[in-house]
Amino acid sequence: MLSITHYLVLSLALFTIGVVGVVTRRNVIIILMSIELILNAVNINLVAFSRLFGVVGGQVFAIFIITDAAAEAAVGLGIIIAFFRNRETVLADEMDLLKW
Amino acid sequence: MLQELYIFFKPHLLPILYALVIVLVLPLLAGYVVLLERKVMADMQARLGPMRVGPHGLLQPLADAVKLLMKEDIIPESADKWIFWLAPLLSVTAGMVAMAALPIGPVFQIANLNVGLLFILGIGSMGIFGIVLGGWASNSHYSLLGALRSAAQLVSYETAAGMAVVSGVILGGSLNTSVLVNMQSEQHVWFIFVAPIGFFLYLVASIAETNRAPFDLPEAESELVAGYMTEYSGFRWALYFLAEYTNMIVVASIATTLFLGGWLRPFASTRAFNFLDYVPMLLMLLVAGYSLYRAPKQPVPVQKMVMVGVAGLCFGLAAILGAPVFIKTGMIGAMMPGVHGAFWFLFKVGIYLYVFLWLRFTFPRYRFDQLMKLGWHFLIPVSIANVFGVAIASYLHRSEADGGHGWNLWAAVLLTTVITFVIAAILAKKGENPPRAPLTAEKF
Amino acid sequence: MNIDAISFYFFAALAVVSAILVVTRRNAVHSAIFLVAALLATAGIFLQLHAEFLFIVQVILYVGGIMVLFVFVIMLVNLDVAARQMQFNRMWFVALCLTIALGAQVYMVIHYAHSGVMEALFRLPPAPAAALEPNSELIGVSLFTEYMLPFEIASVMLLVAMIGAVVMAKRKV
Numbered sequence: 024m025l026s027i028t029h030y031l032v033l034s035l036a037l038f039t040i041g042v043v044g045v046v047t048r049r050n051v052i053i054i055l056m057s058i059e060l061i062l063n064a065v066n067i068n069l070v071a072f073s074r075l076f077g078v079v080g081g082q083v084f085a086i087f088i089i090t091d092a093a094a095e096a097a098v099g100l101g102i103i104i105a106f107f108r109n110r111e112t113v114l115a116d117e118m119d120l121l122k123w
Numbered sequence: 124m125l126q127e128l129y130i131f132f133k134p135h136l137l138p139i140l141y142a143l144v145i146v147l148v149l150p151l152l153a154g155y156v157v158l159l160e161r162k163v164m165a166d167m168q169a170r171l172g173p174m175r176v177g178p179h180g181l182l183q184p185l186a187d188a189v190k191l192l193m194k195e196d197i198i199p200e201s202a203d204k205w206i207f208w209l210a211p212l213l214s215v216t217a218g219m220v221a222m223a224a225l226p227i228g229p230v231f232q233i234a235n236l237n238v239g240l241l242f243i244l245g246i247g248s249m250g251i252f253g254i255v256l257g258g259w260a261s262n263s264h265y266s267l268l269g270a271l272r273s274a275a276q277l278v279s280y281e282t283a284a285g286m287a288v289v290s291g292v293i294l295g296g297s298l299n300t301s302v303l304v305n306m307q308s309e310q311h312v313w314f315i316f317v318a319p320i321g322f323f324l325y326l327v328a329s330i331a332e333t334n335r336a337p338f339d340l341p342e343a344e345s346e347l348v349a350g351y352m353t354e355y356s357g358f359r360w361a362l363y364f365l366a367e368y369t370n371m372i373v374v375a376s377i378a379t380t381l382f383l384g385g386w387l388r389p390f391a392s393t394r395a396f397n398f399l400d401y402v403p404m405l406l407m408l409l410v411a412g413y414s415l416y417r418a419p420k421q422p423v424p425v426q427k428m429v430m431v432g433v434a435g436l437c438f439g440l441a442a443i444l445g446a447p448v449f450i451k452t453g454m455i456g457a458m459m460p461g462v463h464g465a466f467w468f469l470f471k472v473g474i475y476l477y478v479f480l481w482l483r484f485t486f487p488r489y490r491f492d493q494l495m496k497l498g499w500h501f502l503i504p505v506s507i508a509n510v511f512g513v514a515i516a517s518y519l520h521r522s523e524a525d526g527g528h529g530w531n532l533w534a535a536v537l538l539t540t541v542i543t544f545v546i547a548a549i550l551a552k553k554g555e556n557p558p559r560a561p562l563t564a565e566k567f
Numbered sequence: 568m569n570i571d572a573i574s575f576y577f578f579a580a581l582a583v584v585s586a587i588l589v590v591t592r593r594n595a596v597h598s599a600i601f602l603v604a605a606l607l608a609t610a611g612i613f614l615q616l617h618a619e620f621l622f623i624v625q626v627i628l629y630v631g632g633i634m635v636l637f638v639f640v641i642m643l644v645n646l647d648v649a650a651r652q653m654q655f656n657r658m659w660f661v662a663l664c665l666t667i668a669l670g671a672q673v674y675m676v677i678h679y680a681h682s683g684v685m686e687a688l689f690r691l692p693p694a695p696a697a698a699l700e701p702n703s704e705l706i707g708v709s710l711f712t713e714y715m716l717p718f719e720i721a722s723v724m725l726l727v728a729m730i731g732a733v734v735m736a737k738r739k740v
Binding site: 024025028029030031032033035036037038039040041042043044046047048049050052053055056057059060063066067070071073074077079080082083085086087089090091092093094095096097098100101102103104105107108113114115116 | 569571572575579582583586587589590592595598599602605606609612613616617618620621624625628629632633636637640641643644652653654655656658659661662665666669670672673676677699702705706709710713714717721724725727728729731732733734735736738
């Protein structure tokens, strides 16, 4: 009925949507949200394979990814707040201080 | 086709029935908790409380519900309509979904999840969204400030509550609520006696989790109008209110399951105390008798009829509670664990809620920075120390065969509780403000 | 049409629709709400895969922690000005190329499922659900025995992230 293909397709779909969001949007916060989508797609993949092989390592790896995502979201949002305080903008196009 | 549908749904029919009962009964129950709060508040303030609407105010919740439903639905003009509609819905849904895993009795449980306790905690943490989005959507300073303060408070005390729960789970050995209660039955001791500091920490953290006094700054009337609920009126406000009281019941249920023995009778495994099995029935008969006694003294016929109705209801409940005790065989006798379990569970939840109400009308409110300081500087370190303490006590008590030391339970508990208490006392002393210099007039 | 398939299709549809709405909304708060829906749908997929501990960890950490942080920051960073500007930059061609590349991968996955090198992998029946029961205990045991080092490193990493976030957001360092 449900084979591993279903989960792979779902994971790829979410991954694609996340990548399009990261590449296309200007608002940095929405870029961060798309990154969270990408991480979730990877998690679905890991857990699906963990179920296929009957090994618990995939789920443990997924837990570490969730932990990682939390840490990265915290630091990333801290950076955004600091930048917003200085430059009053959250659009990625306008964050060009290092551009020559 | 119909046959197939029936076979598909059959294992789920009973949980669906329980879910329907909970969803239908819950608003009524929350309304009566509000009435109870007003009566207890009145009692502690030496007055009577609502007396007019029904006999002793018993129909007050119905009057409140009708009023709230008939109020005009005002949405601020520049508010985000969609989020304004969604926010109370999120709060109420989170509260009600959390009730899906409550172990009200050995059989009366919608879903006996393997991670039941964590499920209730996790879904409860989704209620924060309803608050934050409600404050944001109102497009008003007071609402936003109240929402952010409330969310910060909830997030801070969630950690402490979680670690207090962890200390209970160490003793119980599983996150499954049925297993937790069965372990308390097997070890013949409620976990509150083994982890008293854990229970106290959970009590304080749960009061803060539900935005109740003395931690209710975000919704205090003299501070922020009504915080995130300012712009909500009528039925939307009723939904927020319902969510708050549902959260109170959920939090009380977690504490009951984990620390107070769940659906167990006091002294559940001792035959000498079997006379306690008659207590539920006697209690209901007492209430019914009192209602009948007061019925003729009511001023108005409607109130007389309501009192007689209440008496009839209590007699019916007494019959349901008493029948399995007297008829020990057959289907009626088999009902006993379920029905009595539900009674003891609700009784303990009621006691916990009464403590909530008691604390509300006793203590003054904490200022917001004092609140955050208490959460981060006192509760979290003490809860970490408590986890260590309970783990050490459990290790010392376990028999030699299981890898422990086989100490007496009470010796291990006493040792670790004293150590944790000393740590808590040191932290409390450190957190006090230094004595200030005396003011000029104090010298005289 | 058993409960497995129904719940999978339901949660998958919810996840994909919510994800599309996340990347296309103009208002950041709306995006955040749809991301919450997508994360809850992912949690549903975990539950459908019999990974109950991961389901509840996803709800507590992602939805109850990370998304609350996102919503806080969106409220602190006043986005009215940003909402009135152009939302999409000019990289749509790059996004299209990436989509085609990833779509080609999807096609290859489905192609190999029916023939070719990896057919054996895709024909593999899933291990019995009982292999991963009791889920929480198995994960706990493996976290404390086999994956002890990553566990400790993750805790140090969280400490570093905490310090970093506090330093980043302070007004005067």
